[in-house]
Amino acid sequence: MRIAVSHTTSYRSDPPSRAIQALRLVPPGLRSQKVLAWELRVEGAEAGLRYTDAFGNQVALAASHGPVAEVIITAEGVVETQDTAGVLGFPAEAVVPAVCLRETPLTAPDAAIRAFAVSCRRETALATLHALLDGLHEAVAYQPGTTASSTTAASAFAARQGVCQDHAHIFIAAARTLGLPARYATGYLVTDQAQAPAHHAWAEALAPDIGWIGFDPANGQCPTERYIRLAVGLDALEAAPVRGVRLGGAAEWLDVRVAVQSQSQK
Amino acid sequence: MLKTQAYSTGNDTVCFDEMLRADFSARDCYRTLHEWLQRQTPGGIRAKQAEADAIFRRLGITFAVYGAAEANERLIPFDLIPRVISAAEWRFLERGIEQRVRALNAFLHDIYHRQEIVRAGRIPSEMVNGNSAFLPQMMGFDPPRGVYSHIIGTDIVRTAEDGFFVLEDNLRTPSGVSYMLENRETMMHLFPELFAAHRVAPVERYPELLRQTLQSVAPSGCDGEPTVAVLTPGIYNSAYFEHAFLADQMGVELVQGSDLVVEDGALWMRTIRGRARVDVLYRRIDDAFIDPLNFRPDSMLGVPGLFDLYRAGRVTLVNAPGTGIADDKAVYAYVPDIVEFYTGEKPILRNVQTFRCSIAEERGHVLENLEELVVKEVHGSGGYGMLIGPRSTRQQRAEFAERIRANPGNYIAQPTLALSTCPAFAGSGIGPRHVDLRPFVLVGDRVRVVPGGLTRVALKKGSLVVNSSQGGGTKDTWVLED
Amino acid sequence: MLGRTASNLCWMARYMERAENLARLAQVGHRVSITPDGMGGYREDWKATLASAGCLPAFEARGTKLAAAPAQNFLLFDRGHASSIRNCLEAARNNGRAVRTALTREMWEALNSTWIEFAAIDPAEVGPGRMVELLDWVRQRSGQFRGAMLGSLLRDEGFHFCQLGTFIERADNTARILDVKYNVLLPVNEALAGERNQHQWDTILRSVSAVGAYRYFYRDRLRPRQVAEFLMLRPEMPRSLRFCCDFIAPSLATLAGRTGGGADSLALGEALATDLRTADLDVILRQGLREFLQDFLHRNAAISLAVAADYHFD
Incomplete structure (x- = not known):
């Protein structure tokens, strides 16, 4: 599927303040996706510094010159995707899989998550991961507005509800307790429901010999050709498409526009 | 005249004294100092000690940024009698330290790239990848000249004529070098005649060498x-x-x-x-x-x-982020393997024998011998979270055993060491006091070990604790030239 | 030199100068409060003293009754407002501490020992008897600090930032004292009130330690016109507005020359110095003394802001 994305994020500050953000808004080439065209534009800040981080994400550092009232970030491009049943194999990246067994504050497991993980243990890693996917989709309801970006896996699991970030965090926490490397993935999803957000997050886990595989517990499926993967990290904070620091002033982030469209393919 | 006959190792006859042999004759590198000491009077030394204290108090109040009360708190006791290291001893230490810092930098490069040492099974993956001092964000990055830790303080203790052990590698942000420099300045001011009688390798080039090292690793x-x-x-x-x-x-x-x-x-x-x-x-x-x-x-x-x-x-950050993994107390036990793995040589400087509670057999040994061992928390520092077996009560040992069983990976244990002694001024005469040594190493375009370092001394008789928070002081450290 | 270092140096000198000026104001206030008013009581003018120190609103916000002891305590020891001697000495020392290596040992010792000794004082034990002595001591220590600075500090950028701090603060202080008492200096007063305002003029001069200097310079009794001229326009008087500006402008010129920047602050500083050099007292009195002083305070503050902006204080 050929998917066109136009994603605009704006940052407003009153009074104006210095803005600095690390942007992880460039999709990598993967087995499931080929980037045909992509452009990252930033108004109100200079974003010339680019590098590839340990997880293989392309990072742009946007820094304003002095105080600004607004920064507008636009990521735009076309990606050709294919359904690999979520399997990505071994993308080029510096981190070793064992790193993805590390706990982070957002993904620390509690007894309930451990017990859930144990209940999903199967013969093979792949079967276990699918059991986690199905179990989690069933156990935790998709309920926007009940959790925040700082909600931990343990508290979302206790509430049995949350959004895609919470589903992914619980999945990651559970997989790691079973010794299966797992991490957080961000990206875009083409949906049929117009009101559903096209911004999306899910998990990736490693199955020996197969490599990294995407798991989207919020939707109870592995990523298909309707997914574009942006960045990965140990949790939502590290993989965030835009991670900023507020330097004075009252600031707010506003996602003004995310448009994902599938294009007809010839 | 100073009461040199009072200089006996007392109860600690098992300790190696760096000045006097068992027959009370001076070791070669101390001969001149020993003779000089015998010519001094307690009053004369006391006067010099007062002068030195005044210099440090002034430094505390004026050069530094502290108030009088704070300066007094900060005033780490300074012992006038220098610690002497012979040229041959220093050559040995220098070679050993250089080998070690090269290996540790190679280790850092490896674990932040392909992790060959983990793949080879020489160190457990969890020890590295699960360690909080390991920064995944550093993976795949090549720092200028491949150097991770540029400024290192290696803590060394001595137990015999040729018994040097590394107690700790400090690869994060080691401190204390300013004391080394100030101690030397003060000594040159107080005892110019002693410097004339010895060929003491200079340390005052350190700031210049540090600047050169830093500039050599620019982007x-x-x-x-x-x-x-x-x-x-x-x-x-x-x-x-x-x-x-x-x-x-x-x-x-x-x-x-x-x-x-x-x-x-x-x-x-x-x-x-x-x-x-x-x-x-x-x-x-x-x-x-x-x-x-x-x-x-x-x-x-x-x-x-x-x-x-x-x-x-x-931009270059010095030291690189994530160097703490190489001086982690749990990784310490693997340093001899690390040296061998990356240099293909036997380690020149030995480690203190270390039992890892994460390994079942070693844990068993520790739990059975708590009375003789020092147990340390892997992530603790400054002497906190420590059990000193020989000085512990039955109840303390029982508590520690419980903690070790609950979280074995967090503990290591080492035998209590008989640290060497050096002469120190003790009111009416001189007495032997236990010491350690922190030489400072710079790694940039090349490895530079400044001849000397910070000697910490336990000023309380018989004490093995050199930490300034517990009655420790410092001494000038003289490396003699041939 | 870091912008922060320049800022620390400037504010170190400013706070030390302010502590000295506050000590002088408190001494004058104390003196007035023990002077009989000829009507069976004592003259009390703590309101003017606090206004001159720029902290009357802060005092009134406390709701404390205005009297000698609370006013003095407020000026000397209060921790709750920026302009107490205690807070000034601490701020001067902390600014110096942050840039210790930019100071000479003499300067640091003066700053540090003054703060340490002052901090050890128990306000409850300072009775009226010790008050004068303590305030004298503060002034001596400020003098010692300035002497150390003038005698030991390298004449590079750092020195000029110290100078700016000292003289911007001093000009502000003198202008404030005049502003609070401008009414007794108006020409109409001399004709109508005559000798009755003698003590007011005396108080103004004392607030800048200039009674003796006035007598020596004018060889005359106190006249409001001459008091105004002495404190505003005389280049010989070291706390006059003109004197301060004659130091501010050259330091700004030196800094601008050395750094290749500083155009805004230099323009403001030179304009103010020129205006004072060419000012005519008759014109000032005709156009309004109050307006002149208000304008001066604004322009002096504008220089301070321009220096901070030009030299990247933050």
């Missing part, structure tokens, strides 16, 4: 003379004096996070002439606090975007 894109700055957490940090001292001695700016800004893909400091580029930042702030955008988001000390600049090769 490859930097043209012209690289600009160096020292980053301090600020005046309330306990080592602020050292930060200010080193910046001043090197002739570079001492900056705080608020003086720095990331703009146009570079690091700048705000000066009265506008922004000025910084190429190399000697940061004396812990990893977690250097950049709120990449590490602890609540850090007020660091500079947002600093790590991104570093990864993009626009």
